[in-house]
Amino acid sequence: MNQKKQQSSESFKRHVVDQVNSGAMSKEEARRRYGIKSKSGILTWQRNYEKYGRCSLNLLIDTSFLKPKKSSTTNPDSSEATLLARIKQLERQLEDEQLRSEAYNKMIDIAERELNIPIRKKSNTK
Template sequence: MQDVLVWNQDHTRREWKKVPTGRFKFTEEDRMAIVAEYVSGHMPASQIIEKYHLSSRQILFNWMDKYVNEKELVSLQDETNPSDPMAKKSPEDRVKELEAENKKLQKAMELEKLRSKAYDTMIDVAEETFNIPIRKKSGTKQ
């Protein structure tokens, strides 16, 4: 165990807590939630790293690359056989199929929102850092 300064539950102040030393294991959902929290812009990377006890910024950015840019994370392809006619399926099976498809589409939409926010943040940082306009200004002639 090691004493570290961490954010309290409601993120209003920092306090010392005993934290086990060693490596932490994060699930895919945890990693996606951490990336989403960073992309939302409420906390800088240094605070996210401290809050979740990540060993470096690179881990956070690797997760961002994986979960914001990875196409195979959310598969939009339907796993059912397209040649199977709908008439052969019972209403209960059809409802289950539609619920599963709805869940996939919601997950895909969430991922696309996260990706969009990440790209916007990246453009904002690039414009601020390099002092060059990247986004096209409205009302300009083409």
């Protein structure tokens, strides 16, 4: 059992996660297509990207090295469907972040009112 750990670049991981999240392929399809040995690797990548924020992981992806095996059927609508799925995903993330921001502002308002302590920085301070 002398298995060597497979190292993948951040851009490769991001590309695979985006493909799976957009619905373009399942985790198992991505694992087979890109030769990923670990069965839980893609799930781990997804969790890390969600946990640490997708905005901080926006990478320019050079996909020239990601030549998937040629499939027998090519669907011209699949790229449009992928983009629409990505837009919906980003809209959900934006809505979640807006709700989170609103909740934080409410918590600060309540804390300032009930505890009589100024939390927000005044605009005229240095």
